[in-house]
C-alpha cells in the first residue's frame with residue numbers, strides 16, 4: 001500500500017471533505033517542502049501560518065534536541081523549569097508594557113478559551129456576573145466551544161450553533177462606517193453586562209485576510225476602558241511580525257488587557273498557546289480564597305520542548321538578517337499588491353505587513369465555501385507553490401526566510417493564473 005492509500009485507510013484529516021487530495025510530504029528545508037515523489041514546493045502559507053524562519057531550522061532543531069536530552073517535560077502545576085521562566089520573562093518584555101503575566105496552554109483555540117474563561121472569572125471573583133461578549137463580524141477564534149461561540153456564525157460552526165452562547169457581533173471599523181460602529185459599540189458597553197470584547201486585531205485571517213483600521217480599533221479599546229470592559233486581542237495569527245511589527249497590538253495606541261498568541265510562538269516547530277495578561281486581570285485571581293483560583297490547565301502546559309523552541313525562535317528574531325528579511329517582504333508584498341490591485345479579474349487585493357491576499361472576482365460571495373479557490377490551489381501546486389486559498393481568496397503569508405526570487409516567482413505565477421485561468 002502506498003503512503004497515501006494507508007493514510008486514507010487510517011487517518012481522519014482536519015477540514016478535509018470526501019475526495020480531498022492528500023499530498024505526501026517527506027522532507028522540508030527553509031521555505032521549501034518536498035513531496036514523496038521529490039517535487040519541491042514553496043511554502044507560501046507558512047504551513048497554516050505557523051512557520052517563521054523556515055522549516056527544519058537547524059538552530060531551533062538543535063535547541064529542541066538539547067532540551068529533550070536534559071528535561072523533556074515536567075508537570076507545570078507546582079513545578080517550573082528554566083526554559084519556561086526564560087520565555088515568560090522575554091515575552092513580558094517584548095509585549096506591550098501593561099502585560100506582565102504569561103499563562104501557557106496548547107494552541108490558538110485554547111489560548112482564546114483561557115482568555116474567555118479568565119474574563120468570566122475576573123468578574124465572578126469580584127462578585128459580578130457579566131454575561132455578554134462582543135466580537136467582530138467575521139472574526140475567527142478557534143474550534144473549541146468557547147472560541148467557536150466567539151466566532152462568526154456560519155458554515156464553520158453551523159451544526160453546533162444551538163449549543164453556542166450568544167455574542168454581540170459588531171462590524172469591523174473603517175473610515176466610512178466609523179460613526180455607526182462606535183455608536184453601536186458604546187451602546188452595548190453601556191449595558192454594564194459586557195464581560196469582554198475579543199477581536200482579531202487589524203487582520204481577520206480565516207475570513208480571508210480582511211483588514212480594518214488600527215486607529216478606530218484603538219478608540220474601541222479606549223471605550224472599553226471607559227466602561228470597564230476587559231479587552232482581548234487574539235494575535236494567534238498576527239503575532240511575531242506578520243503585520244510588520246512584533247505584535248499587531250504595537251500598531252494600537254491603546255493596549256488590550258489580554259493578548260493571545262500561538263502559531264508562530266515556537267517558530268512553527270511545536271504546539272503552544274500563550275495567554276498574556278496585565279496586572280489588573282492577574283490581581284483578581286491572586287487571592288487566599290481557593291475559589292478564586294483559575295482552575296484550568298492541560299497535561300502538556302509549559303512543555304519544555306515547546307518552550308525551548310519558542311526561546312530559539314525569539315533568538316532568531318534578534319538577528320539583523322531576520323529584521324531585514326521582514327522589511328524586504330513587507331516591501332515586496334505592498335509593491336505587488338499595488339501593481340495587481342486594479343486587475344479586472346480581482347474583486348480586491350490587500351496587504352498589511354507581511355500578509356497579502358487577492359480576492360478572485362468569482363461567482364457568488366467571497367467565503368470559505370466559495371469553491372473557485374479549489375482549482376487555483378491545484379494549479380499553483382502544479383507550479384510548485386502552496387498558497388492554500390480560503391474560498392476564492394488567495395493568501396500569501398511566507399516564512400521570513402523566503403528568497404526574494406521565490407516570492408517574485410509566486411507573483412509571476414499569480415499574474416499568469418489571472419491571465420490564463422481565472
Ligand SMILES: Cc1ncc(COP(=O)(O)O)c(C=O)c1O
Pocket residue numbers: 107108109110112140141142143200205206234235236237262263
Ligand atoms: C486568529 C486565530 N485565532 C485562533 C485560531 C485557532 O488556532 P488553532 O488552530 O491553533 O487552534 C486561529 C487559527 O487559524 C486564528 O487564525
